[in-house]
Amino acid sequence: MASSEAHLMLSVGLIEKDANGDTLWVWCYPSVTAEVRQILLSKCCLTQDGRELHSFVFGQFRRTWYYITTVEIQEPTALKKVTHFSLVVTTKDFNPEKYAALSRVLCRLYNKHGSPVKMMESYISVLTKGICQSDENGSFLNKNYDVRLAYLAGSLKDVVAQFGMESIILYTALMLKKRIVVHHPRIEALLEFTRALPAFTWHRKDWSILYPYLHLTEVELDDLRQCPGYVAGFTNPEVGNRADLFDVYVNLPDSTITVSPDAKEALAMGKVHKDIGQLMVQSAEDAERTDAQVIKDISTKTKEILASLMSLAAESENSKITVEGLKKHHFPPATENFLFHLAAAERLLRI
Structure with missing residues (x-):
């Protein structure tokens, strides 16, 4: 069998x-x-x-x-x-x-x-x-x-092409395991866009966070809430008024991304984000690069960030990062903030 x-x-x-x-x-x-x-x-x-x-x-x-x-x-x-x-x-x-x-x-x-x-x-x-x-x-x-081909089938290149430097918001939200809600009235557009987003965090290869087609019913929303960070797609525009469901809201037809007030601190942008955003945009704009190559470019940068995080953890007791340990390195505030929340998302934070 x-x-x-x-x-x-x-x-x-x-x-x-x-x-x-x-x-x-x-x-x-x-x-x-x-x-x-x-x-x-x-x-x-x-x-x-x-x-x-x-x-x-x-x-x-x-x-x-x-x-x-x-x-x-x-x-x-x-x-x-x-x-x-x-x-x-x-x-x-x-x-x-x-x-x-x-x-x-x-x-x-x-x-x-x-x-x-x-x-x-x-x-x-x-x-x-x-x-x-x-x-x-x-x-x-x-x-x-092969399941890896299913992971590669969504076009991250198209996502970055549509949102440009703002794509860094999506990348950061996924890295920090935040809640992303996407609206588009056309189901096919919703499926195509949402399935691409988990590729921003290729090191996890985790598509279980994807809920590409939901209705605003309590039984579905209760199920969604079981996932601490997710990518959820809705055809109903009313979801834009449901601030309880998202940290980041993407209105696909209007090409707008909105960060909720509660998530602004965690998603505060600095030089590290600008560098990653520029890399993503340059890679996506290169006509010679395939979707897989764009994903690889982003993944390579992510691995560098995670390697830095692991080295910080290695310095600390129990290989866990602390707020005090981060402050010793005198990172710019936005970088320190990002590393703190990323350590929490990667379970490397000791509180």
Whole structure:
């Protein structure tokens, strides 16, 4: 058995919209809880009357990733009285390209046969063998989808190109494990932008902080609050008024970044930030440099900062940094402030 796949893949389900306009959860293997089912229905565009069709969306809820692929029925098909359907895959891992590819194969099988049986056979084949293949409906091979490529798929270069020197605010907020909220009315733009941001802290390779598509419901916000620092995406502009949810607010359509009053001290900028910001902008503006190279440039600078932090920690008792230890070095106030908060984020601070 492909034990890694058995460990990562959790379920596959179907939502259908019929000719009467009714949308129903019609099938699932093996199962999801009633709470998760409600969340998935709310994310599926078929339940949102008058909204545009979103062919693929993803997000997470309670440490479970969901990937929703929506198809408009094209004649001829074995599916009668169904106008659209959404296939929902839930997993433990972040890898949109992998599950989009698998979902396309499963959708073609369901569209052709009008029954979940063939689709479930292919799903189980991936679960147990890491592969499903068919000449007519396409094939899927799990080992083609390295998670590092999923981490690199977002464009940090585009982020820096859009925000220029202000990108340093996003970098600093992520380094200090602050709460970033992003608004854009278009889901696709929201997904593309938010998934890129964790790459600012490539040394952590932590996409569990990403909540790319949320609604302002208490059940989702309660889940979000369990994460001390996050990147959260909302299509609802009302989130801009929810200062309790963010340290940094990004209005994507307006290309503006706002720091909340409570976070201004921690995110105070100095020469160290200016140097990093200039490096990021120069790297992103270089037409010859790829997204991966931009990430590497930023990561190299980050490693230098972390090495300095570790050397400061090594000087101190229990390899922990203290306020007194920082003051001995007579850093500029903004640099000292940054190193203090970074030590806290990296668990190197002794209070």
